Amino acid sequence: MKIWIIYDSKFGSNKRVAAFMQELLSPNHEVQVAYAKDVNQKAVLATDPDALLFGGPRRMGNISFALRSWVKRYAKALQKEHKRMKKIAVWETRSEMKPEVANAESKMERNIYEKNLKTGELWVKLIEKVPVEQLPQELLSLNIINETSLGNGQLEPEYEAKVRAFIQRFEA
Numbered sequence: 001m002k003i004w005i006i007y008d009s010k011f012g013s014n015k016r017v018a019a020f021m022q023e024l025l026s027p028n029h030e031v032q033v034a035y036a037k038d039v040n041q042k043a044v045l046a047t048d049p050d051a052l053l054f055g056g057p058r059r060m061g062n063i064s065f066a067l068r069s070w071v072k073r074y075a076k077a078l079q080k081e082h083k084r085m086k087k088i089a090v091w092e093t094r095s096e097m098k099p100e101v102a103n104a105e106s107k108m109e110r111n112i113y114e115k116n117l118k119t120g121e122l123w124v125k126l127i128e129k130v131p132v133e134q135l136p137q138e139l140l141s142l143n144i145i146n147e148t149s150l151g152n153g154q155l156e157p158e159y160e161a162k163v164r165a166f167i168q169r170f171e172a
């Protein structure tokens with residue numbers, strides 16, 4: 001298959017996940033990886049890809065804006081050209097929010113906490129916009145641990161095993 005991997009990343013975790021996915025898929029597929037802000041939807045579409053993998057960070061309880069808008073635009077471009085993907089798959093990285101945030105004084109914090117619980121639904125809503133032949137598989141969610149207030153941290157130690165299993169299901 002001809003596969004594009006599109007990611008958003010500020011601190012490098014999602015970039016690393018995207019690169020690892022490329023490494024796993026490259027022996028059997030033609031794979032290209034791009035940072036969402038660096039690649040135009042039409043340029044991707046012009047290569048006639050079979051499959052797309054999208055991923056990025058959770059931000060303020062939502063899917064990162066750059067990735068969300070990239071996917072929406074891509075879905076529109078596909079519809080305009082009456083094309084559909086054979087397969088899509090998605091992943092996100094997130095840092096667990098402490099349960100006490102649910103009772104925080106700040107309404108904004110509480111709202112983010114509530115939205116955080118719904119990220120799976122947010123992804124489904126986004127994916128449903130993309131015309132695709134095969135139903136997308138489940139969302140792969142990876143945790144960032146030792147997160148600092150700046151937002152950087154390390155990927156959970158089991159992340160490679162999770163990505164391997166995800167890619168195996170994607171290829172099946």
Ligand SMILES: Cc1cc2nc3c(=O)[nH]c(=O)nc-3n(C[C@H](O)[C@H](O)[C@H](O)COP(=O)(O)O)c2cc1C
Nearest residue numbers: 009010011012013014057059060061093094095151
């Ligand atoms: C501004 C900002 C908002 C964030 N909001 C959330 C959030 O709502 N829920 C969550 O689980 N993680 C949140 N995070 C943590 C990020 O998801 C985490 O830092 C990110 O996955 C790292 O990805 P990257 O290294 O590719 O940038 C936030 C991080 C930043 C910087």
